Amino acid sequence: MRPKKQENPPQDELFQVRLETICNPANALVRLADQMDWDHLDEQFSSLFSSEGRPAIPTRMMVGLTLLQSLYSLSEDDVVNRWAENPYWQYLCGETFFQHRPPIARSGLSKWRKRIKSKGMEALLQQTLAVGLSVGVVKASSLKRVSVDTTVQPKAITHPTDSKLLNRSREHLVKLAKAQGISLRQSYQRKGPQATLKAGRYAHAKQFKRMRKSIKTLKTYLGRVVRDIERKTDIVATELKDALTQAKRLLSQNPRDSHKLYSLHEPHVACISKGKAHKKYEFGNKVSVCVTNKEGFIVGTQGLEGNPYDGHTLKGALDQVTELTGIRPKRCYVDRGYRGHGVTDTDVFISGQRRNIAPAIKKELKRRSAIEAVIGHQKTEGRLGRNLLRGLLGDKVNALMAAIGYNLRLILKALSCWLQILKELFGSLAGCHYQSLSLAV
Template identity: 55%
Template structure:
């Protein structure tokens, strides 16, 4: 996708140093994927460290600002379709049919035609609030999956065939789908991304989000990102705070003294760093009370990460892809802030210089205005 954009955009090519318009890819499309995997999570953290060091050198942030940080969590959604039982059953059945075809196994029946007719009906029944018919149709699709799975498993054992790891995972996922119920824990929401979690953040417009929990740490003064991590398994926010603060110390080289969090972090268990929760009254000095008003400044940063960066939806595969996408999104946000600072700093310096000259050497108009004010 990136190379396709590069191929059709002359601006991208000029930015990369090309003199003439190119009609071929500059590298193989898989090179970026291989480079990213070779980089790993530690390499992404090193990149984030470099953006922090650049911010300190350019004086975008001060070293004293690293003493106070704000931590909050959000959801990084995965690139999956909204999970429903019918879609999962039908997709698993199609994958089992493909496994049988790869193994040259002739199934008694694949139920392709029956599912092709039932799947649209399920959506129409739900739209018409005919839930009894809808549940009956879903039960039929589930039965088709069970029949295909048992038939395939039977013939594999009878013929003594050896399955690959991918084929075994397909069969195990089908068994897992058949066993899970509405009250089951650790449900399977996607066949190609089995580690996706269902997370509810209490949003009115989006009750459930399917992805991974991401933690973001920013400085309290400049809102510069100094830490970003992903937490698979949907842990409690308070249990992620200690790990997040440890990452901040590792990346910045300085241990934070005060951390501002919302009420979801109650009972975090962090003792060596002062944790101030929103709404806390007792034991809060006046100076820290003023800083507690900055707690909400992390929210627009998360919004920028999702709208301007790639945190809204993760297209990278697996748990490693989730972790890398969060950190790389944080790197991008810091780089955008640094570029904006470099762009605005010269103009800001000229403005201050002119203002200072007007104060030192006032003109006649300014003298008259000052006389009127006197």
């Protein structure tokens, strides 16, 4: 059923305290809550629910928790548990009285993300853009000049090695076969971990001939288990069938193959090389980020599947910016990895370009490198440094949450700067309370 409306009771309760009396109206989170268009978000997300059944959690509550999770880069457990300790968080989520219990179960946030999907997260990113325009963090004229770049979003998986993947696949098959009552001839429960341990030790000692021999032994163990399962059953469950497909893929792939399997629970993970000295390879997916050239405010981000060529992703990035802002960028600044992009409706300037460049465009082209700092902040302060969400949908949602958190930090910083200006203007006035002055302004 559609989410129920949050009502503001006009009458006080005897044993409850109103958040209005606790929270400072000049606080940045309070002012952010007043700037958000909650009714518009409620209309957007209400269509995702059926008209029957139990009423869902209010939209403002779920959106507020998602914004807090993106802003502070918290897990579902942390944001739900800490919500009951912070009155400002409760005010942002639409509560009237101070609450002492968590508002929802931890799984509610992950289920809500699966319901709204990436389009719903794009609506939240669009809302941060609207708030940024109203606060003055970004100007409307800046939306016509953007910078685009890509980065790698590492997935939360262990470092893949052949020995580890082969042994883990064998263990998974043995476990599924036992659950279905299939009696295996031999499970290699003792020999498998021993061969894995030897392969790691040989690799550390740079005895690669012995290491390859141990890996070949692990392939033999896995192949025997696969053939034993296929001989003893004709009707295979879906989970066991997928595990057999992954095992055969591991047995057939070679070191120099493309589209290799690097993780059993995240089979879509790709190996991406970005030319970094400290980290030669990263395992995850590529993310496209688009920011305004002047302020560095994120106006679009996309979690891409695998490792596509940068030039092929530019058109999709500009289309997303047009959809979110309603303005088609006139000038776009990219690095040399975007050569051969094929975009004709937007003027694209590549880093290092010298001919037919006006002074204004040359100045903006120098600002292109500022997007690297934006990506760095998303990785160190946000969620882009390690993606903990599962699947292809998790790749897209995590990239959007990192962008939402970055924009919110810029907005809160701007709101705090306004408070500092108010203090300097009115702090010296005798007999005048700063809180009442901020309300008047």
